[in-house]
Amino acid sequence: MSDFSSPLALRIRGLAKAFDKPVIAGLDLDIAAGQLYALLGPNGAGKTTTLRMVAGLAKPDAGSIEIFGVDARRDPLGAKAITAWLPDEPMLYDKLSPLEYLAFVAGLWRMDPAHAAQEADRLLHWLDLWEQRDTRCEGFSRGMQQKVALAGALIHDPKLLILDEPLTGLDASMARSVKDALRSAVDAGKTVIVTTHILEVAERMADRIGIIGGGKLLAAGTLDELRDRAGTEGMTLEDTFIRLTTPDAVAA
Numbered sequence: 044m045s046d047f048s049s050p051l052a053l054r055i056r057g058l059a060k061a062f063d064k065p066v067i068a069g070l071d072l073d074i075a076a077g078q079l080y081a082l083l084g085p086n087g088a089g090k091t092t093t094l095r096m097v098a099g100l101a102k103p104d105a106g107s108i109e110i111f112g113v114d115a116r117r118d119p120l121g122a123k124a125i126t127a128w129l130p131d132e133p134m135l136y137d138k139l140s141p142l143e144y145l146a147f148v149a150g151l152w153r154m155d156p157a158h159a160a161q162e163a164d165r166l167l168h169w170l171d172l173w174e175q176r177d178t179r180c181e182g183f184s185r186g187m188q189q190k191v192a193l194a195g196a197l198i199h200d201p202k203l204l205i206l207d208e209p210l211t212g213l214d215a216s217m218a219r220s221v222k223d224a225l226r227s228a229v230d231a232g233k234t235v236i237v238t239t240h241i242l243e244v245a246e247r248m249a250d251r252i253g254i255i256g257g258g259k260l261l262a263a264g265t266l267d268e269l270r271d272r273a274g275t276e277g278m279t280l281e282d283t284f285i286r287l288t289t290p291d292a293v294a295a
């Protein structure tokens with residue numbers, strides 16, 4: 044059962060991108076608003092490339108991308124204003140403290156400084172970084188840096204939040220705290236897209252899952268829908284993923 048009663052946060056049609064060979068070739072993808080969506084696929088399937096095109100960091104060769112109805116190719120600034128992108132290795136200015144970093148990012152978005160300071164307070168409390176607000180980021184653990192980067196991604200109150208492998212390298216407790224933050228962002232009305240190789244994360248967290256392979260969307264749906272499609276009822280997402288991404292997978 045598809046859930047497209049809510050508006051679409053992301054609508055992709057016919058997306059194509061080649062480097063020395065085609066990576067994405069005719070990708071169609073719909074993601075409804077207010078969900079946590081996990082984008083899966085084998086190594087090199089083009090997940091990061093797709094999401095970089097959505098975030099306006101790579102130019103598609105063909106196709107269309109709409110973010111909450113905003114055409115990201117015609118109106119890149121309008122699309123960026125409602126989108127946050129968190130790469131797998133977020134870049135922080137590590138000589139800055141979290142408060143300074145957030146003020147800097149807010150400045151790039153030309154936010155009103157008083158409003159930005161309020162938002163920074165709220166985010167730093169929410170992400171449990173308040174005690175470290177004036178400490179330079181350079182000494183922070185990877186998980187803390189990830190959370191500062193997440194705060195930076197959220198400071199301009201984007202509707203769509205895209206995170207590339209947000210849990211890589213985090214210990215169990217930090218991973219839990221990032222997962223909780225993402226879930227509460229969805230509960231607060233945001234749409235969150237994550238890529239992950241940790242299938243258990245997709246299995247437990249995602250409202251819907253999309254699997255990319257061969258440059259296209261191979262399958263999408265809830266875990267149960269994917270299992271139905273793969274004929275792996277009662278089996279794990281890993282079994283389902285392997286079934287759907289092997290060369291004789293069920294055609295989309």
Ligand SMILES: Nc1ncnc2c1ncn2[C@@H]1O[C@H](COP(=O)(O)OP(=O)(O)OP(=O)(O)O)[C@@H](O)[C@H]1O
Pocket residue numbers: 062063066084085086087088089090091092093
């Ligand atoms: N800037 C680039 N120049 C040349 N090739 C690139 C570039 N970016 C990506 N590629 C190639 O595009 C393909 C898809 O890469 P991409 O990082 O999008 O895959 P992915 O699904 O995110 O993979 P992974 O799961 O391993 O992170 C790979 O073969 C990669 O080498």
